[in-house]
Amino acid sequence: xxxxxxYQGSSAVANVKxxxxxxxxxxxxxxxxxxxxxxALERAAEIDRSNVTGRLAGVPFVAKDNFLTYGTxxxxxxxxxxxxxxxxxxxxxxxLEAEGAICIGKANLDAFAHGGSTENSAxxxxxxxxxxxxxxxxxxxxxxVVTALDIVPFAIGTDTGGSIRQPASFxxxxxVKPTYGTVSRYGVVAMASSTDxxxxxTTNAADAELVMDIMAGRDPHDxxxxxxxxxxxxxxxxxxxxxxxxxxxxxxxxEVKERVSEYVSRMKAAGHNVEEVxxxxxxxxxxxxxxxxxxxxxxNLARYDGVRYGRRAQxxxxxxxYGKSRSEGFVRENKRRIMIGSYxxxxxxxxxxxxxxxxxxxxxxxxxxxxxxxxxxxxxxxxPTPAFKLGENSSDPVKMYLADVMTVPASxxxxxxxxVPAGKTAxxxxxGVQLIGQRRSDAALLALAKxxxxxx
Amino acid sequence: MATAISRDEVxxxxxxxxxxxxxxxxxxxxxxxxxILEYVTQLSELDTSGIEPTYQVxxxxxxGRHDEVVEPRITRDELLSLxxxxxxxxIQVPKVL
Numbered sequence: 001x002x003x004x005x006x007y008q009g010s011s012a013v014a015n016v017k018x019x020x021x022x023x024x025x026x027x028x029x030x031x032x033x034x035x036x037x038x039x040a041l042e043r044a045a046e047i048d049r050s051n052v053t054g055r056l057a058g059v060p061f062v063a064k065d066n067f068l069t070y071g072t073x074x075x076x077x078x079x080x081x082x083x084x085x086x087x088x089x090x091x092x093x094x095x096l097e098a099e100g101a102i103c104i105g106k107a108n109l110d111a112f113a114h115g116g117s118t119e120n121s122a123x124x125x126x127x128x129x130x131x132x133x134x135x136x137x138x139x140x141x142x143x144x145v146v147t148a149l150d151i152v153p154f155a156i157g158t159d160t161g162g163s164i165r166q167p168a169s170f171x172x173x174x175x176v177k178p179t180y181g182t183v184s185r186y187g188v189v190a191m192a193s194s195t196d197x198x199x200x201x202t203t204n205a206a207d208a209e210l211v212m213d214i215m216a217g218r219d220p221h222d223x224x225x226x227x228x229x230x231x232x233x234x235x236x237x238x239x240x241x242x243x244x245x246x247x248x249x250x251x252x253x254x255e256v257k258e259r260v261s262e263y264v265s266r267m268k269a270a271g272h273n274v275e276e277v278x279x280x281x282x283x284x285x286x287x288x289x290x291x292x293x294x295x296x297x298x299x300n301l302a303r304y305d306g307v308r309y310g311r312r313a314q315x316x317x318x319x320x321x322y323g324k325s326r327s328e329g330f331v332r333e334n335k336r337r338i339m340i341g342s343y344x345x346x347x348x349x350x351x352x353x354x355x356x357x358x359x360x361x362x363x364x365x366x367x368x369x370x371x372x373x374x375x376x377x378x379x380x381x382x383x384p385t386p387a388f389k390l391g392e393n394s395s396d397p398v399k400m401y402l403a404d405v406m407t408v409p410a411s412x413x414x415x416x417x418x419x420v421p422a423g424k425t426a427x428x429x430x431x432g433v434q435l436i437g438q439r440r441s442d443a444a445l446l447a448l449a450k451x452x453x454x455x456x
Numbered sequence: 457m458a459t460a461i462s463r464d465e466v467x468x469x470x471x472x473x474x475x476x477x478x479x480x481x482x483x484x485x486x487x488x489x490x491x492i493l494e495y496v497t498q499l500s501e502l503d504t505s506g507i508e509p510t511y512q513v514x515x516x517x518x519x520g521r522h523d524e525v526v527e528p529r530i531t532r533d534e535l536l537s538l539x540x541x542x543x544x545x546x547i548q549v550p551k552v553l
Contacts, residue, residue: 087534181514194512220526223519224512287496298473305474307549312540318552323476335477336488339469343461343489344496346472352500358509360502365510398491414513439515 001203004153012044012058019060022151031145035105039071057100062155065106066189076189077121078111080310080329090187107142111331116403120333129171134387137167144171147201155201162407165419169382169432180414181226184219192296195411205450233443235451239376242277247380259422259431289408291357298341372438386429416442460490
């Protein structure tokens with residue numbers, strides 16, 4: 001697989017042309033929704049004239065289509081934003097561009113990032129990079145697939161409950177969900193504001209470190225961004241690592257467990273101390289998530305009303321305009337989540353659902369904190385199965401949600417978690433191992449992954 | 457399948473959420489929402505007495521900024537041009553009442 005370094009030192013225009021050519025050759029994966037070809041070539045020419053330099057000078061990338069970007073539309077893979085052209089760019093994009101990186105297009109996703117397969121895109125599913133009969137994972141499915149297909153050396157995405165980690169594992173690439181607040185959310189379509197994070201897909205740990213180092217940092221446009229803490233660091237010798245018992249039960253695919261166990265063996269061989277740990281409250285994490293997140297979604301998606309921007313349905317009255325524009329503009333999964341959110345926040349149900357979930361979230365964080373008093377890193381699979389078949393889980397929302405069971409705990413806790421390729425099943429499907437750390441330990445997780453990659 | 461919420465409740469939630477649903481959608485969503493609510497109801501087993509809720513995970517508190525006027529990045533014309541219908545420098549909508 002190609003690395004960022006493979007694109008450095010060569011002509012930016014040639015890099016961009018090659019990436020566009022590769023993308024168009026692989027159009028049937030439906031990984032890219034639109035290209036910003038003219039702007040990309042213009043920027044590349046400027047870089048070749050040496051007017052722009054930086055750590056990613058001339059390196060092409062793809063952004064999930066929920067990042068506001070110039071030069072093309074930002075649709076969030078929804079009908080309501082089908083023709084939306086952003087008047088500003090996300091801070092993450094601005095930071096990458098300041099280092100000379102070039103956005104060539106926008107990646108497919110589940111509409112408004114609601115989903116774990118990219119099948120909820122209003123513009124059709126993305127196919128898995130390894131097996132075209134299977135899902136790409138989601139919601140950042142397109143970003144994972146363009147990285148796995150070597151169309152670009154890195155892509156960016158959002159992870160609210162696993163939307164970077166799970167597609168990374170399904171397609172065999174690295175995926176980073178940072179500590180909450182690491183990267184500014186300014187200019188990114190909001191889903192659940194208390195767990196939305198921005199991260200990246202790469203083919204190796206060192207590239208992930210570089211991309212995160214560039215995107216991270218305080219932004220006056222997002223008051224939840226943390227003061228700078230992210231900086232590449234060396235691996236600590238002899239770490240204490242806990243393998244999560246609840247993630248290695250009989251419900252988990254046998255080959256997934258085998259690949260994770262092999263990775264753990266490599267950790268031991270590298271001198272780290274690995275023990276089994278237990279977090280009984282993980283049993284409730286998915287239920288907490290599917291109360292808290294829909295509640296925040298119902299609030300965040302209230303802004304799509306067909307009045308100020310986005311697609312408007314023709315209507316005789318204002319109430320009808322809201323109802324029709326939203327109904328036509330959202331996919332069924334968006335409606336499910338908005339309505340669950342309305343339910344758990346409504347009077348009479350608030351205490352039993354929303355408040356109870358936020359209290360349970362405290363218990364979950366406490367349980368993690370207790371383990372992190374002793375352990376540096378927790379390890380387990382990213383997903384209970386490898387990539388599933390297209391259509392396999394789409395008829396039952398709860399079945400689809402269960403695919404998120406291992407990724408939502410770190411999201412609810414604001415903790416960093418990365419997905420690292422850990423080999424394949426007998427039929428060739430990629431498996432990912434998940435490393436979870438205490439808040440602000442992002443660089444240490446990547447250092448560990450980098451060190452173990454060298455041993456592989 | 458026994459449903460956790462009634463058809464009337466689904467219709468009420470649609471009104472609260474400003475969604476105009478077809479009859480078929482209401483039927484489908486009644487089933488979907490019932491499955492989801494049945495799943496999340498397991499949280500009631502958990503003893504949370506005396507536990508404070510967590511609403512945010514940043515550890516940050518009262519983040520301030522200097523009391524200075526920041527020039528907006530977007531102009532009024534740019535914003536107006538995003539609107540589906542515009543008239544006399546205002547966004548036009550159908551009658552409210």
